[in-house]
Amino acid sequence: MGRILYTLFLLNVILVGLLAPATTVHAAPPSPYAVVQTPRLNVRAAPSTQAPVVGQVTEGERITVLGRNGEGTWLRIESAGGLSGWVYTELTQLSVPITAIDVYASNEVVRAAPTQAPSAATSEQARPIGQSNTELVVNRQDTPRSAAPAPAAQGNPAPAPNPDPRPIGPGSSIPNPDETRQEEPVAVGDKLQPLCQPNQLRTVSLGGQPRMITALDDRLYVALANIGSLLVVDANMDMMLGTSRTSASRIGSVTAGDDYLYVVDEEKERLVITSRYGASRGVIDLPARPGPVAVTDGRAFVLHPQMGAVSIVDLNSKTTIATLSIGADPRQIVVISGRAFIGHAAGFLSVVDGLGRRQEQLHLPVNDVVGMTANPKSGMIYIASGADRRVVAVDTNTWTLANTWDLELMPSSLAYNDITDHLFVLDRTSQFVTVLSGADPKRVSVVRVSDQPGRDEGRGLVLLQSKLYVMHPGADHLSVWLDRTCTGELAATSKPSTVAHTRTDLAPRQVEARIGVVWPHGGSSPDQASYANVTATL
Known part of the structure; x- marks a missing residue:
């Protein structure tokens, strides 16, 4: 009898299990993430360019998205290393549409996550603004160092910082831009006094995709993509004159100086010298793939971004004096009084003279250098940062940070007019020009210069006799604008x-x-x- 009861009990348990409703287990949806699209992206304590920087994430890094601000312009993130804060949306690539991310609402104070000690090659340029030792620091070649330099890494890493940093110029320190800024953020449309906007005069059709532009006397020379000829534009009449052939297979960079044009041939790794009418004046072989070039006082300075070096060429003998290692990823170059000032992607400035000697290295309060221009009369250099959306002015006479402008748009090319004291900043899409006052950071104007987006490479502006020429890769033309000042x-x-x-x-x-x-x-x-x-x- 007991066996029968036990058998009936087991059958009952089995039937109950079979007849019970099935329970579906749903997997939690994956958290949205973003991939960093810029070499170094600042992580801030709040969704604002005025907020302190609590750390950085690097290009290609995958970061978890916890939310966004109401406009969707900033993302609340957390990195794999535990760093949390806010990053600018446009500098990342999202795994989901921005509308699929919830608005993040919290009064939490963001603090920097503990990190390992940075390497000597990256610690200085990665140090955020707003902390204790963020002043501009120069490493002079004749200054004894208190510690041995870090072992050289493969390639050309950024030079090791000075273990005993000294402020540049007179005084004990450089004013911190974030601390000296007014309480109200200096941003477009926020309690600003507008500058006079330039007047548009006309457009000049080019018939090809322009890459870069330079000026020589009363002519403009425009390099198109993937060809070895230059388009010639008359700056007096603002009209096309034709083309100027060069012996370059593919133009990587072009500049003007000492009455000649200097064309970098990317494919054949050489510097081609031509007259304004296209006559050849010489060809100089270079030791590596060349990049941007600048000319002053009988010297040509040619960057080698992949090599992390600069070649100094004697234009009289047409020989290379020296090829000097200056650190990783040099991007932009300007010249003042026989010296070359070279901006690196990691946010430092190398200074080289015409004899091939590296004189100084200046650590800047910005990263991702994308544009530079200079005022040779005053010795001022203007540097644009894409990642920080910031332009800084450095006085090379005193090695001080003279001015700082925070922008709403990502900057690229720069041009300066010493007559009106206007600094022009072309955005990365070649659609807007921001006009800044060199004397008053609160005087800002923004003008739309094109309806068709393109991609500026940092060489899309030229100022000639107070006329501003803006290159539009997306529309295949130049627009011509007259700079002016107002009575007020x-x-x-x-x-x-x-x-x-x-x-x-x-x-x-x-x-x-x-x-x-x-x-x-x-x-x-x-x-x-x-x-x-x-x-x-x-």
Whole structure:
């Protein structure tokens, strides 16, 4: 009897199990993630460029997305190493649409995650702004170091920082840009005094995809993609004149200086020298694949980005004096008074003279250098950072950080007009130009210059006689703009002067001049003088 009851009990258990409803186990959906699309991306304490930097993530790194701000312009993330904070959305590639990410709402204070000690090759350039020792620091070649340099890595790593950093120029330290900025963020459309926007004059059709532009005397030379010829534009009439052939197979860079054009041949690794009319004046072989080039005082400085070096070429003997290792990924170059100032992707500046000697290395408060220009008269260098959306001005006379501008748009090419003290910043898409005042960081204007997006490579602006030429890769043309100043702007930023600045950019059709005028005002003192813009049409 017991066996029968036990058998009935087992049958009952089996039937109950079979008749019970099935339970479906759903796997949790994968967390959205983003992949970093820039060499170094700042992680900030809040969704703002004014917020402190708590760390950095590097290109190709996969980061977990915890949320976004209301506009979707910033992402709340956490890295594999435990670093959490906010990054700019546009500099990442999301695994899901931005609308699929929840809005992150929290009053949590973001703190930097503990990290391992950085290597000597990267610690200085990666140090965020707003911490204790973020002043500009120079490593001079004749300065004894207190510690042996780190072992050389494969390739050309960034030079090791000075173990005993010294501030540049007089004084004990450089003002921190984040600490000296006003309480209200300096951003487009936020309590700013607008500058006079340039007037558009005309467009010049090119008939090909432009890559870079340079100017020599009254002519513009435009290099197109994948060809060895230059398009020639008359800067007086703003019209196409034709093409200027070179012996280059493919133009990688072009610049003008000492009455000649200097064309970098990427394919054959050489520097081609031509006259403004296209006549060959020499060919110089280079030791590695060349990049941007700059010319001053009978010397050509040619960058080798893949090699991490610069070649100094004597243009008289047409020989290479030296090829100097300067650190990883040199991108941009400008020249002042016989010296070359070279911006690196990692955010430091190398200085090389015409004899092939590296004089200084300056650690900048920005990363991802994408554009540079200079004012040789004042010795000021302007440097644009794509990752930080920032432009900084460095005074090479005193080695001080002279100014800082935070931008709404990602910058690329730069151009400076010393007559109006205007700095022009072309964005990465070649659609907008931001106009900055060299004297007043709060005076900003933004003008749309194209409706068709393209990709600027950092050499898409040229300023010639107060006319700004903007290259549009997406639209295959140049747009021509006249820089100008307004009465209110001059009254706010200028001091009385007896020197007249003549502008001849529109002769013989129009003449515009800026003239210093002392108005009587019933016997007012000279310190009450003001400027006036006088325009006459012939």
